[in-house]
Amino acid sequence: MNRKLLSAPYLFWSALFILVPLCMVFYYGLTDKTGAFTLENILAIATPEHSKALWEALKLAFVSTVICLLLAYPLAMILCGMNSHKDSFIVLIFILPMWMNFLLRTMAWQSLLEKTGVINGILGFLHLPSLNIINTPAAIVLGMVYNFLPFMVLPIYNVLVKIDKNIVNAARDLGANPFQTFLKILLPLSLPGIFSGITMVFVPALTTFVISRVLGGGKILLIGNIIEEEFTKTDNWNLGSGLSIVLMLFIIFNMVISAVTDKDGEVNAL
Amino acid sequence: MSRLYGAVRKFYIALIFLFLYAPIATLIVLSFNASKTRAKWGGFTLKWYQSLFGNDIILQALWNTLAIAFLSALIATVIGTVACISMQNMRRSTRSLIMGVTNIPMLNADIVTGISLMLLFISIGIRFGFGTILLAHITFNIPYVILSVMPRMKQLNPSTYEAALDLGASHIQAFFKVVFPDILPGIFSGFLMAFTMSLDDFIITHFTKGPGIDTLSTKIYTEVKKGIKPEMYALSTIIFVSVLILLLLINYTPRAGHKKAR
Numbered sequence: 357m358n359r360k361l362l363s364a365p366y367l368f369w370s371a372l373f374i375l376v377p378l379c380m381v382f383y384y385g386l387t388d389k390t391g392a393f394t395l396e397n398i399l400a401i402a403t404p405e406h407s408k409a410l411w412e413a414l415k416l417a418f419v420s421t422v423i424c425l426l427l428a429y430p431l432a433m434i435l436c437g438m439n440s441h442k443d444s445f446i447v448l449i450f451i452l453p454m455w456m457n458f459l460l461r462t463m464a465w466q467s468l469l470e471k472t473g474v475i476n477g478i479l480g481f482l483h484l485p486s487l488n489i490i491n492t493p494a495a496i497v498l499g500m501v502y503n504f505l506p507f508m509v510l511p512i513y514n515v516l517v518k519i520d521k522n523i524v525n526a527a528r529d530l531g532a533n534p535f536q537t538f539l540k541i542l543l544p545l546s547l548p549g550i551f552s553g554i555t556m557v558f559v560p561a562l563t564t565f566v567i568s569r570v571l572g573g574g575k576i577l578l579i580g581n582i583i584e585e586e587f588t589k590t591d592n593w594n595l596g597s598g599l600s601i602v603l604m605l606f607i608i609f610n611m612v613i614s615a616v617t618d619k620d621g622e623v624n625a626l
Numbered sequence: 627m628s629r630l631y632g633a634v635r636k637f638y639i640a641l642i643f644l645f646l647y648a649p650i651a652t653l654i655v656l657s658f659n660a661s662k663t664r665a666k667w668g669g670f671t672l673k674w675y676q677s678l679f680g681n682d683i684i685l686q687a688l689w690n691t692l693a694i695a696f697l698s699a700l701i702a703t704v705i706g707t708v709a710c711i712s713m714q715n716m717r718r719s720t721r722s723l724i725m726g727v728t729n730i731p732m733l734n735a736d737i738v739t740g741i742s743l744m745l746l747f748i749s750i751g752i753r754f755g756f757g758t759i760l761l762a763h764i765t766f767n768i769p770y771v772i773l774s775v776m777p778r779m780k781q782l783n784p785s786t787y788e789a790a791l792d793l794g795a796s797h798i799q800a801f802f803k804v805v806f807p808d809i810l811p812g813i814f815s816g817f818l819m820a821f822t823m824s825l826d827d828f829i830i831t832h833f834t835k836g837p838g839i840d841t842l843s844t845k846i847y848t849e850v851k852k853g854i855k856p857e858m859y860a861l862s863t864i865i866f867v868s869v870l871i872l873l874l875l876i877n878y879t880p881r882a883g884h885k886k887a888r
Contacts, residue, residue: 363716363724366709366768370727373765377742378730384745431642434635444877445639449646454826455869456650456862459846463854464649467656467664474652502645555733563735566828570850580737587741587833597745600738607735 385597397598406582406599413578416493417561420500424557425550428508436516450506462499462570469495491573499567507556515549555610563603579603650866657859674860681857688861690756691825691841698763699820706771707813710779731766739766740833747834754836762834763824770823771816778812
């Protein structure tokens with residue numbers, strides 16, 4: 357029967373709008389303005405300006421990913437232990453905030469963090485030292501953690517919730533203390549969720565240009581900002597594509613890790 | 627011991643909530659702020675809510691955003707669901723190849739997806755505008771649909787479909803009477819997910835939009851430097867509160883005999 361024919365629209369769509377565009381990035385990245393082959397656009401990453409932006413982005417993305425993981429794991433465990441209202445909590449954490457535009461939410465952190473902002477108002481009222489992190493890398497990390505935390509919570513939760521409670525009980529019966537149970541049972545079993553969470557947080561954090569612009573005050577340039585400017589301001593698509601290829605190497609590295617750990621081919625989206 | 631643990635848990639959840647909702651609360655407060663700047667509180671007012679409905683630029687951006695979100699989610703749901711059905715009978719290797727391609731827009735960086743689509747549209751020579759944004763949104767929405775319909779498909783018992791055929795149903799009848807009701811919750815949550823993602827997207831829209839057209843996201847982005855118009859706060863407050871009320875209604879309406887679908 358011609359069920360296979362049904363896949364035609366999607367195959368056509370993904371070829372035209374996923375694969376062909378990616379090939380075009382490679383084409384532009386590997387040629388110069390005249391269309392001749394060159395590696396210059398890729399090697400341009402080595403210039404001090406670009407490598408500094410890449411290094412800065414890697415650093416901030418790494419820190420945000422670690423913070424997200426440390427915040428998300430306990431949260432996912434707590435969600436697992438809850439009996440009622442579990443689903444509505446997940447909606448509250450993940451879906452509902454998205455209905456308030458992400459740019460506005462990020463910008464609201466400006467109001468909260470500013471020298472005369474809400475947080476410093478409260479700190480001053482309590483006679484505590486003020487917090488001056490707006491327009492610093494710390495503010496960008498905060499913005500990244502704020503925006504991408506849900507992407508860490510959900511995959512870990514999805515894995516934890518499937519772990520058979522009897523395994524945990526058996527470990528406890530056999531004399532393991534809660535810490536040992538966590539280290540030897542829960543952690544190894546939840547590794548696929550952790551890896552897919554790391555991918556889901558690290559990639560957008562590494563490549564963002566919005567959070568750094570809004571909370572970094574335009575002074576801190578990440579690799580995403582440089583690529584964005586090549587396309588929208590300088591109109592040097594070849595250089596922008598070349599730098600994107602470098603960026604994709606990190607993403608592909610991440611994808612390989614998640615593909616190895618997630619054999620089923622189902623990314624834990626929801 | 628366990629009471630202390632319970633208290634710690636509640637405190638932790640409260641902290642995370644505070645973290646996630648502090649900016650949202652800030653925006654809601656700002657929408658009632660009589661002073662035009664974010665920096666100071668000028669007293670309570672409803673005037674931004676009034677002037678919002680006279681602001682054609684914002685309303686046009688809202689309309690574009692909703693139209694693109696609805697159309698892209700709808701088309702992505704149809705294409706994605708049909709793709710899931712067709713993948714059922716495929717060889718495992720073919721299927722995992724297709725799923726690999728499906729995962730690309732989800733795992734790849736939005737900026738790369740945006741740039742790659744922009745390069746494609748330029749080389750085809752389509753005029754940038756509503757159409758290009760819509761095509762881009764459909765593309766990144768399809769994976770969300772497939773990933774929420776696929777698990778439902780796998781849970782299906784193939785015998786029920788065959789039983790329907792044995793009992794004289796045509797393929798189409800068997801599909802709509804047997805398969806479709808079972809995968810409907812997956813289709814529905816895929817649609818909602820796609821709609822939400824499209825609504826909240828900025829980066830891909832930024833690269834695929836033309837000069838004359840704006841969604842709420844791109845409008846806000848151009849305003850970030852100059853200062854956001856307070857009407858924007860009013861609009862987002864309205865959207866947020868209506869979704870919140872909708873969710874409360876769905877969650878707390880007793881539905882006899884139905885298990886809540888996720």
